[in-house]
Amino acid sequence: MVVGRGYHIALSREHAKRLFGQKDDENLRKFLDELIADPEMKSSGRLFDSGVHWEPMHRCLTEGELDPAGGEFPLNHAVLGGKQLHSGGDYVAALVRPDMTNFVAEAIGEIDEENLRKSFFGLPASYTGPKDEKTFMAIWLCLQNLKDFFDAAAENLEAVVFTAKYGS
Secondary structure: OEEEEEEEEEEOHHHHHHHHOOOOHHHHHHHHHHHHHOHHHHHOOOEEEEEOOHHHHHHHHOOOOOOOOOOOOOHHHOOOOOEEOOOOOOEEEEEEOOOOHHHHHHHHHOOOHHHHHHHHHOOOOOOOOOOOHHHHHHHHHHHHHHHHHHHHHHHOOOEEEEEEEEEO
């Protein structure tokens, strides 16, 4: 599988209204792409780019597979879990409600480096990405930044959408 960049987007009330106003997958994707391209989203700290690290990060936080329903709440909501907004095969859009972001941030904060390391180096063969120290450290750093992102979303009572493109 080819994994594209993953983005977490903290939604203002206006953005949330527009998101729920999207009537089909094509318009949803265009709307999320607009938010990702908006320089104001990044400069305001409301866009988090996890690069390609979202895939192994989700696997480490759940049961090792790339399954939106895998693992347990709240860690399974950190990347792919939550309400699935898109029903196509080439990208994902998953929503974490504003009242859930604090639980996700707290759960991420409880993960220590040693346990994440065990999860990462123990990923199943279905994970075909690199399994080396450099990749692990990038995932660990990404996870720390993601916790800060969810903390800010929780403080601002914002929903979070994760989106990424992928293909075979």
